[in-house]
Amino acid sequence: MSGIWRAFISLVQRDLLLAFRHRGELINPLLFFMIVVTLFPLGVSPEETLLRTLAPGVIWIAALLSALFSLESMFRSDFDDGALEQMALSPQPLPVLVLAKVLAHWLVSGLPMLMMAPLLALLLAMPGTGIQALELTLLVGTPLLSLIGSIGVALTVGMRRGGVLLTLLVLPLYVPILIFATNAVTAAVAGLPYDGQMYFLAALLALAMTLSPFATAAALRISLS
Amino acid sequence: MCCVRGEATLFEQLDFALTAGEALQVEGANGSGKTSLLRILSGLTLPDEGEVRWRGASIMERRAEFHGQLAYLGHHLGLKLELTIEENLRLALGIRSVCAASRLRSVLEAVRLDHRVDLPVRALSAGQRQRVALARMLLSEAKLWILDEPFTSLDSAGVVLVQTLAEEHLLRGGVMVLTSHQTVSLNGRLRKLELA
Numbered sequence: 162m163s164g165i166w167r168a169f170i171s172l173v174q175r176d177l178l179l180a181f182r183h184r185g186e187l188i189n190p191l192l193f194f195m196i197v198v199t200l201f202p203l204g205v206s207p208e209e210t211l212l213r214t215l216a217p218g219v220i221w222i223a224a225l226l227s228a229l230f231s232l233e234s235m236f237r238s239d240f241d242d243g244a245l246e247q248m249a250l251s252p253q254p255l256p257v258l259v260l261a262k263v264l265a266h267w268l269v270s271g272l273p274m275l276m277m278a279p280l281l282a283l284l285l286a287m288p289g290t291g292i293q294a295l296e297l298t299l300l301v302g303t304p305l306l307s308l309i310g311s312i313g314v315a316l317t318v319g320m321r322r323g324g325v326l327l328t329l330l331v332l333p334l335y336v337p338i339l340i341f342a343t344n345a346v347t348a349a350v351a352g353l354p355y356d357g358q359m360y361f362l363a364a365l366l367a368l369a370m371t372l373s374p375f376a377t378a379a380a381l382r383i384s385l386s
Numbered sequence: 387m388c389c390v391r392g393e394a395t396l397f398e399q400l401d402f403a404l405t406a407g408e409a410l411q412v413e414g415a416n417g418s419g420k421t422s423l424l425r426i427l428s429g430l431t432l433p434d435e436g437e438v439r440w441r442g443a444s445i446m447e448r449r450a451e452f453h454g455q456l457a458y459l460g461h462h463l464g465l466k467l468e469l470t471i472e473e474n475l476r477l478a479l480g481i482r483s484v485c486a487a488s489r490l491r492s493v494l495e496a497v498r499l500d501h502r503v504d505l506p507v508r509a510l511s512a513g514q515r516q517r518v519a520l521a522r523m524l525l526s527e528a529k530l531w532i533l534d535e536p537f538t539s540l541d542s543a544g545v546v547l548v549q550t551l552a553e554e555h556l557l558r559g560g561v562m563v564l565t566s567h568q569t570v571s572l573n574g575r576l577r578k579l580e581l582a
Contacts, residue, residue, distance in 0.1 A: 164483035168480065168481050168482065168483050171476075171480025171481045174477060175466070175469070178469065179468055179469065182468040238466075242463070242464060242465065242467070243460055243462025244464040244465075244478075246462065246464060247464035247478065249430060250428060250429070250430065250453050251482050252450045252453045252483070253481065253482065254450070385431075386425075386431040
């Protein structure tokens, strides 16, 4: 058991170190997220009531697209330089290593968005209750985006131009997350309970956390063979 | 110990076994399936027919045990260019859960890279990168080495080094499969397989 844990930690450590050495690329998804949201008041209308109704959807769509763009890099460099082969030949189970990679990906792409979101929500005149709900949905939703996305990336990593296919594969699976999350935030802004939507998201997260590493590992083995 | 039977398109009816202390050099023209054979032996690719066995059991059934004793060195070395030599080795072995800190120095000395542990791999030449990958292989303490063209981009000293390391590995009871266009001399413990 300790061997698995050691492998998990080493891989997370390695990916974070690599991300840190590539700080420039690291900032891109976050920048995209911020730019999309800040352009809305300029492009649509600075009127508060309108922005307040748009805010949950705008922030979540930006988060979703930003996650989608950052997905491609999850296995790309490891595939190109042979590190993925070495991982597949590790005595440790591949699903555990996949989970480590997804965690590292979330830490560098999902977590910064989570921290930036309250600021952007204020910019769109979202009330405090809404911000709280937004943070909760992002906390549960962004790991979900990474986990589901990892299956799609693993399937398309062997192709030179897998980008469009990846979007087609993953986007339909992202739609339920978007619906439940924005619905929860809208309900919170209106002062209604949003437990139901949160339970749905949490259930999806539990499902993705237990099943997607196996699907991703199998897809990676196919891509490698 | 190890037995393969055929992949339809490239080779058929291929059947061989290796015992401890033996090395097999796979020869053949470009495109004759040398790399495919090595990938099948390592478990990266499935053969279209037949199976690979390690200590009597199919490698697919006991994948973790087999991969714990396998070191595979392919065309892509699996090194991270942005990390230093030491980080590369430490983390790659961590992912395999091998504790290598104590032997790191001596192995780097053996491949003559001990004076540049803090250099990022990006700054190394192709031959030096190959040496880093060799160090990783030595540190993994694998019984079975599968090497795809281990001599490419190595200088003549490097070629001698690989042959010495290979001989030591075989003396310890290791097994080795390699492809190479060079003539390899390993004190008569070398068998050859010609792929048509």
